[in-house]
Amino acid sequence: MKRRASEFSSHAAKPGWREPAAPATRSLTAIKAVIAPMTVAFLLGCSAPDSNLAPYSQISSEQMLRAGFADIQQIYIDEPKVADLAIAGLRGLRKIDPDMDVVQKSDLVTIRHGGTVAGFAHTPKDNDPYAWATIVSKLMDDGRKLSPKLGRARTEDIYTALFDSLATNLDPYSRYSGADEAQDNRANRDGFGGIGVTIVPHADGVEITDVVSGLPADRAGLQRGDRILSINGRGIASLGLRRIARLLQGPVGRSVDLAVRRKNNPASLQMSVPRAHITPQSVFFRLEDDVAVIEIASFNSETASSVAQSVFRARHQKGVNLRGIVLDLRDNPGGLLHQAVRIADLFIEQGRIVSTRGRHRDSLQYFDATSGDIANNLPMAVLLNGYSASAAEILAAALQDNKRAILIGTTSYGKGTVQTVLRMPNDGELVLTWARLYAPSGYNMNGLGVVPTICTTRKGNAEDLVRQALTADKSGSHQMLSIRRAYKTASVTDRKRVTSYCPASASRQGDIDLKVARMLLTVQKRYMRTIHLARTTNGF
8 A cells, every 4th residue: 555645845946937525624633644545456467578678677567557547537636637648658758769659549549669650559438547557558568669768768767757747747746756766755754764974975985074963973973074985794985875875774773884984094993873763954943132043944744843842942042031933934845734734833822724625535624723832922923935835835824814923025936736645666656736725814825825924025124124014004015915815806907916016036135034023023012013914804
């Protein structure tokens, strides 16, 4: 069975550049959306390959195609036409051999190489995923027999060409990752067993450029500049960096044996270092006088707990002198859905955080806050820019609509969909868009994004921006936010106004975002008047 975890795509294109069960309210104890597997076991093999062809892996192409086609048919946000996906996938083989071509006429689909017919098949019903999987697998095999480039291609390269082309036919955020890339993705989301070092290639093997404090490598005495010569008795000088990293990683608690050479010491040191669970750091904390600044770079499985620890650390260090909290979400491309929800719940006492809606019944979800605010209602600000996307936008919109934080910066990217990760038979991943996201006040973030309370793209210094914000009739913030929330029914004129009001920008605006935040957080009267600009008329 395959595990499926809901996530936000962390590969959003940069803005401005190319690129029926009834819903139930879910408490935070049930927000980690893991979709129950919906495919069956497959016991089908491949046809015997030509002796001159590169061998397929043990995972047959038919298994892969059945899994992919069936999953897309059942959970993709809009009902797909499997026939179109199958043809698009076959045409993706041109990435390996540009002379490949696929032609569909009437009830016949033909695969050709340089004008020569390699194979053909009668088309089944448009939405029969299993029949189309059989046909595409057969035609791929026919093509491999006639095309030297396709015949020599690695199985994974064929899968990548096919599923990349297929995903492109869906939307910008659906995508395929091969087994190696998928393993890296899972490590970034969920963590991995490792020792806590950063390495770069070296003639002897690899050189350690950083040792993370408190992790096994640090406790074992490894240092920057040390060179690792062998891992578990195997010399690594001829191996690539990815392969070496894989050897350092492994089961948590199990030790890895290293031969290490230290500078100015010709003799190698023998070390046995136990692995620990490591999650890439996504939260960075600092104090700027009496304001805590918490930068969230992405959302992985440890982000919410790291944010909570940062807040507790700030309160411990500053006590009653802590005046406010800034969440810096600029350049944050997104990550795991449940982590964005949990962070919002750290600060919101009650109310809606986000809702999701799609075609599959499990995509209809409502996430509400539970009681408690770890910041004890301290003033909060959120910094946004045009690279703030998906999970970052959910967190920002939840805090804004619940009047818990002032949003400062530019309009965000506008990725208002949620993806689900499907593990494929080859341990790769198929990431599919399966739901749309709705802010607490009801609007979908797709396209326009989240509009800040105070826009810093306008010319002027921090003092001028704060002064304008405090004069509501001049700032226009409340009016623009009202139009944004009613964008679906707004007039063409109003849509143009809100779109041009604070366009998404890749710039961090120097230090002006943070200066504005500090000016508002440290003066209670200013803060209360500004946060009131984000009020809504429907109870939020």
